[in-house]
Amino acid sequence: MDEIILTKLNSIEKMLMEQNMLKKEVLTFNEAAIYLEVSHSHLYKMTSTGVVPSYKPNGKKLYFNRKELDNWLLSNRQSSLEEIDQQAADYLIKKGRVKL
Template sequence: MEITNKDLLTRIETLERLVFLAKEVLSLEEASIYLDISRSTLYKMTSAKQIPHYKPNGKIIYFEKSELNNWMRQNPVKSLAQIEEDAAAYLAKLDKAKIENKR
């Protein structure tokens, strides 16, 4: 079986993706790809201390992937179903409190 250049490139890209996914610490370039934002935006965010990062030598910026995941999960937006569930639970709690106050 003959392996073509296209096959080799596909295999290399697959291996690169797997290595990237396995990394715990990311460079600025890798973090910008991971977060799908531009390098300049990410750099501005580090300057403004809006995103957790590390500068072990005072110059090169690194990011811990788990901290980026936590950062991305800030300020969740609830679905309408979740909002309705919260409202129903709140109203049930109010009804229960009214019943207990009447006793």
């Protein structure tokens, strides 16, 4: 019984931490790793290669702007098959290769 209560409390604590993180504009390195759902080593590699936007105000600790991370996550959108089919049809109609 005690284990069930502890498990539920841990779950509630995790959800509260995640909600607080969504309210923050600036995230720490640990928060950014959780937010992006990547390991610390992967996040460090992405920051060192300049793949993900980050800030180093004192030259040591890394910080991240949550909105910039959101924009980065939503970059390089992949079109759905339906969108690709529509683009192909539009292209063929525009070039006059398909007559309706």
